[in-house]
Amino acid sequence: MKICRFQCIGWILDAVSQVEVEVQNGATWMNPEATVGALMRFPKIPESLARRLIATDSKDERFDLAWNHISDEEKNTAITVNFDCYHNFWPSFQSYAKAIALHVANTQQLNDLREKVLNLERDLRQSSTTRTQTADTLIENVTPISSIHCIENKRWHSNNNGRQVIYNQIPTPPSDECSEDIIY
Secondary structure (H helix, E strand, C coil): CCCCHHHHHHHHHHHHHHHHHHHHCCCCCCCHHHHHHHHHHCCCCCHHHHHHHHHCCCHHHHHHHHHHHCCHHHHHHHHCCCCCCCCCCCCCHHHHHHHHHHHHHHHHHHHHHHHHHHHHHHHHHHHHHHHHHHHHHHHHHHCCCCCEEEEEEHHHCCCCCCEEEEECCCCCCCCCCCCCCCCC
């Protein structure tokens, strides 16, 4: 059984469950130590854990003991096994595996989304600074040289709403033709 170590443990314990059914029907399990040896040999678990897995009759406790023993990498492998193709030796594990895989995927998507939002905020801060500088430059370019005479509300003088900025007249410099005739 070489799908994953968790499945290998489940495969051996599935055989143990079949033997236990026979024991409940009156048979005697003559060599439980062979199962301890199989758990040590194939999924390579420690002898003490193998004995505990055989000694308990609770499927939930067996699951917890095996699950807590395997590494995170092995857990990732176990939750991604396609149980439509491979036998599921852990009752109800397929539903659990789908739920945990979905949770992991959603968590990764949330982390990706969080990173994208942080990048967007950073980009906005940087572009805001750039836009402010650009806007100031644009304002400088369109602001008339003349000083502002006053700002009026248009509705006092017409039917339009809004404000109107009135600039002082910009004095027109004399033309080059007349420069000799006019004394400054």
